[in-house]
Amino acid sequence: MAAQKPQRGRALLWLPAAVMAVVAVADIVSGPGVGFLPLASLGPAFAGLVGGWRRTAWFGLAALLLCVALGLYDGLFQERRGFLAMVSVVGVTCAGVAAAVMRGRQEAELASVRSIAEVAQRVLLRPVPLTAGPLQAAVSYTSAVAEARIGGDLYEVVASPHGVRMIVGDVQGKGLAAVETAAVVLGAFREAAHDEPDLVGLGERLERSVARELEGEKFVTAVLAEVGARHEAVFLNYGHPPPMLVREDGTAHFPQPPAYAPPLGLGLHSEGSPKPFAAGFAPGEQLLLYTDGVSEARDRHGEFYPLGDRAGLLKDSDARSALDALREDLVRYTAGPPHDDAAMLLLRYHRHTPGERAGGR
Known part of the structure; x- marks a missing residue:
């Protein structure tokens, strides 16, 4: 072509x-x-x-x-x-x-x-760090708007004093309004990730920031994740597709929260705070955060993209190449231009060297 x-x-x-x-x-x-x-x-x-x-x-x-x-x-x-x-x-x-x-x-x-x-892309969706604490990171972003570089999906990785913190989110709607909302969420996350001692406080900061900016029934789905000294990942899910954990044997798991929190922008009127939940995440394993442009992509017969069955595509030793292979498979599956923005954030837990202390950072 x-x-x-x-x-x-x-x-x-x-x-x-x-x-x-x-x-x-x-x-x-x-x-x-x-x-x-x-x-x-x-x-x-x-x-x-x-x-x-x-x-x-x-x-x-x-x-x-x-x-x-x-x-x-x-x-x-x-x-x-x-x-x-x-x-x-x-x-x-x-x-x-x-x-x-x-x-x-x-x-x-x-x-x-x-x-x-x-x-704007470099400011809003700046490149994630190649390494953050014990993690190696790679990101892929595809906009549904022709010729566009950015859209309503967002992602970020921050190495904070409280652990490595990540966010992947999806703003309701498309176009410049969605980009503006994404900028608000990312700005609040980058600041609060260093200040808040836990994910609940971080999520509350994001909720207040989004509620001040959004009008009507607009919202942002998002998943927050934190990887600290222990071999586990802690999540806070605001109505977002569940993350995918890929074990060393190649099997995929999708940690589900006890109850989903309302999307950001709709949660101030709900009772109680969202509950964080944890899943084991050890060296040699992978964590994929993504938006519904991936999980809800369909083929010509209307079948959803089988993300769990494609976990084997992430076996490449280079995280960037592994994520590229998954994105290319997604494009082949849909056999056409994307109907929604699609963002993927891949995180790999480094293996410890023999002299490194278990659980060390």
Whole structure:
């Protein structure tokens, strides 16, 4: 596919010249009675669709010279037909130049917006650390919006005094409003992760921040995780798909909370605080946090993506390569563009060296 696009682009660039050549041959073969001469204006017309204004003007000049040459050959300047053909070429050329100028301005504006989006991506969804405490991390993000780099999914890893803390979340909705909400959640998480001594306090800080920003019934599903000195991961789940733990033997488990907390933005009116829950997480094992763009992806028959059955794809020794293999399998499974943002955060517990103390950080 990548090789086909440049070939297609080169074909479009040569199309104006090819069209004018066909018009010239057809006019010479058919004679002046058929009236092919006005079709010479197709050259600058096609040039205006795919090239800049200078290129369009040059093709317009070439079409005008071709029109004069064919008009003299056919003897059409003894009547109005030759002059009308020249007027049509000039008119189409002017329109093509104007269209090329406007398209150039729009492309410049789009390039500026894309550069701003790239900066926003680095600020909002900055790269996670390759290592954090005893963990190795890798992340994958695919936006459902064409040409977009960021969307409503969010992730972060913070090495705090209380352990390594992670968040993966999904903002209701799409577009710039979802990006703005994601920025609020990530900003609150990055600050509170260092200050709050436990996940419940961290979750309450996030809840207050989101409640101040969101209006109506908008919400954010999220799962918070913490890995400390003990060989376990502690979770707090706000209506989010459960994490996947991959044991050393390759089997996958999905730790479920005793009760799901309401999504962030809806929890201030609920009674009681959400309850954290723990699952064993030892060296050599893997933890995958993800959004519903992964778990609810469907194939052409409407079947959900079998994430648990794909745990074997994470066997690559490099975490980044393992996550890439899982993402590529997800794309093949859906056989088309994603219908929702899809974020995945893979965490691997380092194996201890023989001289390292068990449970050490």
